[in-house]
Amino acid sequence: MDHLYKQPDGKLFELVNQLKEPTMIYDLDGIKHTVRVLKEDIELIDNAFLHLAVKAIHNKEMLNHFAHLGLGCDVASVGEYRLVHDSGFRKITTTSPYYSRDSMSTFVENDIVMDLDSMDQLNDFVEMGYSKEVGLRIAIPIPEEMDTIATFGLDSRFGIDFYENKDELVRLKETYDLTISNLHIHTGQSTGASFQFKLNYLLDIASQIDTIKTINLGGGLFYLFHNREETRELFKEMNLLIRNWENVHGRKLEFIFEPGGxxxxxxxxxxxxIVSKKVHKKRNVTMLQCDTSFWNLSPWIRSNPIFLNRSDEVERVVFVGNTLFEGDSLSDFKEYEVPKVKRGDKVLFPAFGAYALTNARRFNRLNLPNQYVLIDGEIHSLEEEIRGEPFHSV
Incomplete structure (x- = not known):
């Protein structure tokens, strides 16, 4: 059974030495593989669809590739919506902790139903009197025994507590003739147990709101796909649960998964x-000075670097970035044991495909990496402007 990711075309490693500046390369064949794996499993749940969380990547051409693979997408702002609105995604959803009234108007005018994050948002929406259809982002009270540091259950700051606000929701629904059509969650990584809990919780809410058509289960799929066989069995069980629910309530539901990472x-x-080497005397470790900044690029990223050299000798190193910030290091000065490195060697840092550039800083006014896509063993420039300054091709 295929894993979520596959090895890239070996030509990637041949091409690396042609690159003269820091570069981000997206592996399109790998993306197609991952999309296929996720679809194969998600579609074990009837009427379930794969979407992309646009917050993970803002490159227009790459977004077009995801649209052409048949995905939908979720946006967190009008800015993200404008980036994707003509890409051909099957469906566009949106949730955000804040929408200005102008933003609300833009989404309504473009028939995008907002999944609102708070009662204050909902009150702003009904006061506008501009639309009757709305969705709700729901806070999930994941039991303590199911919660982890990556789950964001009771620790999450997002979503409406349905049962705490049920009476007010009913009042607003009846007073303003609202149609609540969507339920939406996004609560960090899901384990099998927490996924089951979240689904049951949302189905219980849907049983009390007879206008619900779509349940968006968000992303956080890394834990679930650590053991794909178990996840497939889980999805089959969940499909039976959902079908029984639909038979009892006499209506069909659509389900959305929207991973980014x-x-x-x-x-x-x-x-x-690697542009220089020196020893950090206090840490007693070799510092490998890179020509790009980890501080500017990788707030959430943990990576296992790959070197192309074949030295039999190894050394203990940390990777540091090129800003004037003492903390500019990969993985908070994590030490790696790598083949002995010389100045001028190239290094590949995997796991940089999501969030690196959408979170990027321009500290010290340093250029961000060039962007390329690997297709059939060849790289193609994804030149575009970010924050007013263009990427430059090699």
Whole structure:
């Protein structure tokens, strides 16, 4: 059974030395593989669809590739919506902790139903009197025994507590003739147990709101796909549960999964050059100075660097970035044991496909990496402007 990610075309490693500047490479064949794996499993649940969380990547051409693979997408702002609105995604959804009234108007005018995050948002929406259809982002009270540091259950700051606000929701629904059509969650990584809990919780809410058509289960699929066989069995069980629910209530539901990291993280590589070496005396470790900044690029990223040299000797190193910030290091000065490195060697940092550039800083006014896509063993430039300054091709 295929894993979520596959090895990239070996030509990637041949091409690396042609690159003269820091570069981000997206592996399109790898992305297609990951999309296929996710679809195969998600579609074990009838009427379930794969979407992309646009917050993970803002490159227009790459977004077009995801649209052409038949995905939908979720946006967190009008800015993200404008980026994707003509890409051909099957469906566009949106949730955000804040929408200005102008933003609300834009989404309503374009027939995008907003999944609102708070009662204050909902009150703003009904006061506008502009639309009757709305969705709700729901806070999930994941039991303590199911919660983890990556689950974001009771620790999450997002979503409406349905049962705490049920009476007010009923009042607003009846007073303003609202149609609540969507339920939406996004609560960090899901384990099998927490996924079951979340689904049951949302189905219980849907049984009390007879206008619900769509349940968006968000992303956080890394834990689930650690053991794909178990996840497939789980999805089969959940499909039976959902079908029984639909038979009892006499209506069909659509289900959406919207990962960002799971689709992209393992299919993107940061390419950098070692420009100097020196020993950090207090830490007693060799510092490998890279020509790109980890502080500017990788707030959430943990990576296992790949070197192309074949030295039999190894050394203990940390990777540091090129800003004037003491903390500019890969994985908070994590130490790696790598083949002995010389100045000018290139290094590939995997797991940079998601969030790196959408979170990027321009500290010290340093250029962000060039962007390329690997297709059939060849790289193609994804030149575009970010924050007013263009990427430059090699």
């Amino acid at each position: 799971a689709l992209l993280a393992g299919n993107g590589y940061l390419i950098s050059e």
